[in-house]
Amino acid sequence: MRVKVTRRRFLRAAGAAGLGAAAGRLRLPNVSAQTPVRIAFWHAMGGNLGDTVIRAFVNTFNASRKDIQVTAQFQGSYDDLINKLRASLGSSSVPAVSQVYDIGTRFMIDSKAVVPVQDFIDREKFDLTQFEPNILAYYRVGGRLYSMPFNTSTAILYYNKDMFKQAGLDPNRPPRTFDEIEASAAKLVRSGATRSGITIAIYGWFFEQLLARQGALYANNGNGRDAPATAVAYDHEEAGARILEWWARMIKSGVATNPGRPTAASQRAFAAGQTAMTMDSTAVVRSLLTQSGGRFQMGTGYFPKPPAAATGGSIVGGASAWILSGRPPVEQQAAWEFVKFISEPAQQAAWYVGTGYFPVRRDAYHEATAQQTLAQFPQFLTAISELRSSPINRATQGALLGVFPEARQKSEDAIEATVLGRKTPQQALADAARDVNQAIAVYNRTMGAK
Amino acid sequence: MTGRTRTRFAPARALVQALAYLVPSLLVFAVFVFYPLARNVQLSLYDTTPFGGLSRFAGAGNYAELLRSGEFLGSLRVTVLFAVYTVPAGLVLGLPLALLANRRMRGIAAFRTAYSFTIAVSIAAAALIWEWMFDPNVGILNYLLSLVHGPRIGWLTDPHWALPAVAATTVWQSLGFDVVVLLAALQGVPDELVEAARIDGSGQWAVFRHVVVPAISPALFFVGVVATLGVLQSFGQIHILTQGGPVGATNAIVYSIYRNAFFNFRFGLAAAQAMVLFVLVLAFTTLQFGVFERWVSYG
Numbered sequence: 024m025r026v027k028v029t030r031r032r033f034l035r036a037a038g039a040a041g042l043g044a045a046a047g048r049l050r051l052p053n054v055s056a057q058t059p060v061r062i063a064f065w066h067a068m069g070g071n072l073g074d075t076v077i078r079a080f081v082n083t084f085n086a087s088r089k090d091i092q093v094t095a096q097f098q099g100s101y102d103d104l105i106n107k108l109r110a111s112l113g114s115s116s117v118p119a120v121s122q123v124y125d126i127g128t129r130f131m132i133d134s135k136a137v138v139p140v141q142d143f144i145d146r147e148k149f150d151l152t153q154f155e156p157n158i159l160a161y162y163r164v165g166g167r168l169y170s171m172p173f174n175t176s177t178a179i180l181y182y183n184k185d186m187f188k189q190a191g192l193d194p195n196r197p198p199r200t201f202d203e204i205e206a207s208a209a210k211l212v213r214s215g216a217t218r219s220g221i222t223i224a225i226y227g228w229f230f231e232q233l234l235a236r237q238g239a240l241y242a243n244n245g246n247g248r249d250a251p252a253t254a255v256a257y258d259h260e261e262a263g264a265r266i267l268e269w270w271a272r273m274i275k276s277g278v279a280t281n282p283g284r285p286t287a288a289s290q291r292a293f294a295a296g297q298t299a300m301t302m303d304s305t306a307v308v309r310s311l312l313t314q315s316g317g318r319f320q321m322g323t324g325y326f327p328k329p330p331a332a333a334t335g336g337s338i339v340g341g342a343s344a345w346i347l348s349g350r351p352p353v354e355q356q357a358a359w360e361f362v363k364f365i366s367e368p369a370q371q372a373a374w375y376v377g378t379g380y381f382p383v384r385r386d387a388y389h390e391a392t393a394q395q396t397l398a399q400f401p402q403f404l405t406a407i408s409e410l411r412s413s414p415i416n417r418a419t420q421g422a423l424l425g426v427f428p429e430a431r432q433k434s435e436d437a438i439e440a441t442v443l444g445r446k447t448p449q450q451a452l453a454d455a456a457r458d459v460n461q462a463i464a465v466y467n468r469t470m471g472a473k
Numbered sequence: 474m475t476g477r478t479r480t481r482f483a484p485a486r487a488l489v490q491a492l493a494y495l496v497p498s499l500l501v502f503a504v505f506v507f508y509p510l511a512r513n514v515q516l517s518l519y520d521t522t523p524f525g526g527l528s529r530f531a532g533a534g535n536y537a538e539l540l541r542s543g544e545f546l547g548s549l550r551v552t553v554l555f556a557v558y559t560v561p562a563g564l565v566l567g568l569p570l571a572l573l574a575n576r577r578m579r580g581i582a583a584f585r586t587a588y589s590f591t592i593a594v595s596i597a598a599a600a601l602i603w604e605w606m607f608d609p610n611v612g613i614l615n616y617l618l619s620l621v622h623g624p625r626i627g628w629l630t631d632p633h634w635a636l637p638a639v640a641a642t643t644v645w646q647s648l649g650f651d652v653v654v655l656l657a658a659l660q661g662v663p664d665e666l667v668e669a670a671r672i673d674g675s676g677q678w679a680v681f682r683h684v685v686v687p688a689i690s691p692a693l694f695f696v697g698v699v700a701t702l703g704v705l706q707s708f709g710q711i712h713i714l715t716q717g718g719p720v721g722a723t724n725a726i727v728y729s730i731y732r733n734a735f736f737n738f739r740f741g742l743a744a745a746q747a748m749v750l751f752v753l754v755l756a757f758t759t760l761q762f763g764v765f766e767r768w769v770s771y772g
């Protein structure tokens with residue numbers, strides 16, 4: 024996800040994080056103090072994020088330790104990163120620790136090229152009680168935590184309070200269901216407050232979230248968590264078609280706009296006041312506040328669900344940090360030290376206020392930077408409340424699929440074909456399911472999974 | 474080779490000597506072209522693991538899967554259409570600009586720079602600039618349309634407009650190169666020829682049609698071939714503007730190969746696609762050399 028953040032705010036936040044971290048924590052001399060262990064950290068946080076925050080984290084960490092020196096290396100998008108990582112496995116260029124997006128989880132485990140962070144957690148009796156249970160539920164596979172959650176987000180609704188007021192809607196009560204969104208969008212357009220009631224990027228992640236909001240599974244075998252998935256599930260249930268029907272109906276009736284696939288386009292439309300609502304990751308709260316430059320009051324609300332849905336909730340998105348087994352044990356240990364560092368409250372709070380990615384642990388909210396930001400911008404609270412109100416079940420844990428990037432793209436094809444009126448929702452989902460199931464079969468066969 | 478050298482060296486010796494001169498380039502070709510090509514052929518015949526290793530021999534399985542998939546046939550159609558949209562447009566727009574830039578007048582250097590500056594713009598930068606202009610809400614194209622009460626067009630989201638939009642970006646970016654090549658050719662047209670035609674009473678159009686165009690035909694041909702090869706391999710602008718969408722409207726073959734290899738981890742399938750592209754490029758180029766080169770005069 025591309026996120027823009029003002030440099031000044033970030034330096035302030037990251038500086039605070041640095042102070043917190045440098046405030047004399049005792050560290051176990053696990054690693055030789057003679058010559059520092061040098062490790063590489065691969066990440067996909069471009070622009071200001073990469074330049075400023077990650078660098079600040081690394082500098083603070085390096086300054087606080089004589090025994091480990093971390094080099095942060097930006098690798099492009101999440102997709103680029105996992106590709107380079109895949110190419111580096113088994114070679115001497117593999118990094119000690121790397122960020123990998125949520126949907127790369129199954130692939131990373133199947134690669135057998137990682138050291139589960141659970142190994143370190145067990146060895147050190149590392150305390151996870153402060154960590155958000157919903158986040159751990161996503162990244163725990165078969166009861167083991169394979170990677171350390173780092174930047175986590177959910178999808179939320181963003182809306183323009185000024186337009187809501189103008190249309191006679193309650194600006195402090197965002198629509199919560201499919202029907203309410205549709206009705207609000209229609210009223211917004213009819214009242215002349217805006218030409219577009221809602222703009223939704225064709226992003227497969229939203230489809231996954233909207234399924235989970237209904238408590239529906241994305242893939243079989245308990246979303247691929249009881250056993251490796253062998254097929255997707257959304258073509259058999261009502262839930263998938265319901266999403267596409269709703270989405271396409273709003274486009275057809277002219278109350279919603281289709282900005283295409285890039286979320287950058289829907290963000291631009293929302294920030295420029297061209298649309299009253301949009302859906303996006305909580306990771307762009309800061310960016311949207313900055314982009315809109317205070318031209319209007321921005322509200323945030325929960326991601327919608329159909330009126331009848333009861334058991335659903337949100338899935339954690341974002342990325343986690345993986346320790347690679349291709350490096351010597353001393354580097355793996357150093358990587359673990361760094362992973363622990365970036366999950367500390369100070370760093371997590373700095374992340375949070377700079378972006379909107381919420382902290383992976385609860386005590387990060389006690390940090391002064393987090394407190395100040397929450398007081399000023401309550402919009403930052405929506406995502407975490409949404410997550411905490413989500414029950415933990417197979418649907419909200421999210422699916423594990425080795426071919427998830429491809430599957431996500433196929434669901435985007437299905438959404439696109441439906442909103443453009445080329446296919447019925449059922450047909451579009453059946454076509455997507457056929458392609459994805461074939462890809463899953465090839466994956467399972469070539470990876471030797473059952 | 475002249476008659477004298479042929480008598481001095483025995484044919485076998487000449488061959489050895491020729492090969493010796495060719496070794497460096499053969500070596501480079503072997504490492505960067507022939508070996509990858511052979512490996513690609515091999516990959517295309519196998520099921521591959523997500524790490525790129527060979528899993529099991531699939532024979533023509535990958536090719537059969539391609540032919541069965543509507544997506545692949547669609548991408549072939551898109552690729553050909555894309556070439557049709559961009560290559561002639563580049564020539565038709567590039568030639569008048571080159572003619573204008575060929576005038577002798579004060580400050581012409583500024584115009585020449587202006588007409589050819591896109592040669593210095595990378596395709597990625599061009600795509601980002603155009604992405605802003607295409608934006609349905611805040612882009613300048615729809616703003617201009619709104620001034621004349623035109624419709625709001627989803628340039629990159631409407632399947633009818635997406636490919637023309639990507640093609641426009643491509644034509645704009647490659648125009649600089651076309652202008653430079655054609656301008657260089659125009660400057661090489663001998664003044665005597667033009668003057669002789671004028672003295673014989675030819676008008677502007679006749680001079681252009683019967684003197685200038687034949688004289689620059691090698692350059693026109695060159696631009697046509699290079700643009701075709703380039704366009705068949707387009708990637709950057711598609712990746713940035715549309716990611717192959719909407720509903721596959723811009724899913725040109727190289728982009729499709731990229732998705733299969735580096736996104737879907739289906740290396741065997743991608744290799745088979747690459748082989749098809751190879752054949753396609755070969756066919757196109759042969760066609761151009763066979764058909765169009767006939768009217769090229771190398772004077």
